[in-house]
Amino acid sequence: xxxxxxxxxxxxxxxxxxxxxxxxxxxxxxxxxxxxxxxxxxxxxxxxxxxxxxxxxxxxxxxxxxxxxxxxxxxxxxxxxxxxxxxxxx
Amino acid sequence: xxxxxxxxxxxxxxxxxxxxxxxxxxxxxxxxxxxxxxxxxxxxxxxxxxxxxxxxxxxxxxxxxxxxxxxxxxxxxxxxxxxxxxxxxxxxxxxxxxxxxxxxxxxxxxxxxxxxxxxxxxxxxxxxxxxxxxxxxxxxxxxxxxxxxxxxxxxxxxxxxxxxxxxxxxxxxxxxxxxxxxxxxxxxxxxxxxxxxxxxxxxxxxxxxxxxxxxxxxxxxxxxxxxxxxxxxxxxxxxxxxxxxxxxxxxxxxxxxxxxxxxxxxxxxxx
Numbered sequence: 001x002x003x004x005x006x007x008x009x010x011x012x013x014x015x016x017x018x019x020x021x022x023x024x025x026x027x028x029x030x031x032x033x034x035x036x037x038x039x040x041x042x043x044x045x046x047x048x049x050x051x052x053x054x055x056x057x058x059x060x061x062x063x064x065x066x067x068x069x070x071x072x073x074x075x076x077x078x079x080x081x082x083x084x085x086x087x088x089x090x
Numbered sequence: 091x092x093x094x095x096x097x098x099x100x101x102x103x104x105x106x107x108x109x110x111x112x113x114x115x116x117x118x119x120x121x122x123x124x125x126x127x128x129x130x131x132x133x134x135x136x137x138x139x140x141x142x143x144x145x146x147x148x149x150x151x152x153x154x155x156x157x158x159x160x161x162x163x164x165x166x167x168x169x170x171x172x173x174x175x176x177x178x179x180x181x182x183x184x185x186x187x188x189x190x191x192x193x194x195x196x197x198x199x200x201x202x203x204x205x206x207x208x209x210x211x212x213x214x215x216x217x218x219x220x221x222x223x224x225x226x227x228x229x230x231x232x233x234x235x236x237x238x239x240x241x242x243x244x245x246x247x248x249x250x251x252x253x254x255x256x257x258x259x260x261x262x263x264x265x266x267x268x269x270x271x272x273x274x275x276x277x278x279x280x281x282x283x284x285x286x287x288x289x290x291x292x293x294x295x296x297x298x299x300x301x302x303x304x305x306x307x308x309x310x311x312x313x314x315x316x317x318x319x320x321x322x323x324x325x326x327x328x329x330x331x332x333x334x335x336x337x338x339x340x341x342x343x344x345x346x347x348x349x350x351x352x353x354x355x356x357x358x359x360x361x
Contacts, residue, residue, distance in 0.1 A: 012310035019312060023143050027180065042147075057159050066144040 022068045038064055038073050045075055053079050092125075092203040094196060095335070096225040098249075100241030102212030104233045105269035108305055108315070110209035111139045112325070113229070115314035116332035118173035122204040125164065125174040127195075129221035130211035131187060134178035140167065141312025142175050151179035154191030160198055169317055174203075187220055196224045205335075214248060224254050227263045227335070229296060233270045234282040242266070242291055265296035267331060272301045273345045284344070297331030299324050300345035 030036055042062060049055055059078035065071060097110045107130075114126040128136035131151060137143045142165050148158035153176070160176075167173035176195075179186065199206050210221035222228060228249050232242045249262045256262065268284060275281045288295055299305075304322040308315035316325045316332075323345060330340045 012307045015312075016310035019138070019141075019143065023138065030181065058161060060162065062147050062162060064145060064147050 026066050049077050092200045092206045093226050094206045094224050095227045096208045096222040097229045098210040098245050099231040100245040101238045104231050104238050106231050107135050107139050109231050110207055111314040112316050112328040113332050114207050116316045116329045117205050118170040123172045124205045125203050126207045127176040128178035128209050129217050131178045134180050136209050137177045139309050146177045149177045149179040151182045151186045192220050219252055222253055225262050229265050229267050231267050231269055264293050266293045267296045269299040270301045271298050297327050299327045
């Protein structure tokens with residue numbers, strides 16, 4: 001970012017640059033064949049849950065947010081009542 | 091029951107993805123329930139233009155292959171709660187899509203949306219023909235420039251022969267959307283006339299989107315231009331185009347050069 005940006009109020013290029021850096025760091029890691037930690041966690045967590053209860057695929061909500069330093073993985077599984085538990089929010 | 095709309099062009103770089111995002115958002119802003127699907131497998135960008143690139147969990151190929159449910163792959167827009175995105179896969183190749191798979195997805199989506207908008211990849215290969223395959227309506231994005239008009243003509247030929255509607259003897263409703271229209275160059279007679287483009291393509295006009303820095307700003311921040319600056323010239327043109335798609339009678343506005351004398355003398359900006 002140059003000192004000129006200070007004067008360009010509302011410049012959107014720095015936002016574009018940051019978005020691309022985050023996106024490309026994840027995509028390059030995937031292209032190098034590095035394991036996608038978020039995807040692996042997602043699969044393994046769901047595997048553990050389905051080992052114990054029958055889960056309706058439609059009742060599984062997954063959301064991710066891939067960030068520069070921190071990413072989040074949110075899995076909401078609706079578990080049927082007879083098996084005891086109410087809601088597992090991981 | 092959704093209308094299935096394909097945004098297509100043949101030529102690359104004319105503004106398909108920008109237009110998909112803007113029209114999708116404009117329809118959702120008007121209260122319609124909209125899903126936009128990126129068909130550009132291997133080179134997805136609709137997620138980026140819509141600002142959802144960090145939130146992709148599953149994609150179109152995952153749904154076609156049965157790895158994920160449609161509901162799990164759809165990403166709800168953070169700004170408009172009636173707008174959804176189904177991203178393309180970035181890693182697979184385009185042969186991962188099958189006609190049966192796409193047919194099943196479109197069939198599942200039709201009852202749940204007012205509009206399903208398919209963002210076609212450039213070219214006339216599999217991805218492009220699958221994107222248009224189940225369309226009821228086509229928006230042909232065209233720049234007022236010879237190679238773009240030629241490619242649009244080619245795409246119109248495909249819409250009239252290779253779509254499911256065409257094979258049933260019906261017609262896909264076709265509209266031309268002129269993008270990157272530069273009023274200054276038009277005034278100097280340096281750009282193809284809109285009347286000429288429409289006459290050559292024998293297809294009605296949906297709207298004229300002026301070339302604008304607002305479109306670049308919008309993609310920089312990952313927002314459809316109708317949301318990032320709803321009163322800007324390109325946003326108003328897209329909002330009008332969306333109303334025409336809904337069947338409203340909206341007078342056509344031809345963008346004019348409204349720059350002041352100072353800009354004319356000193357501020358001639360490269361298009």
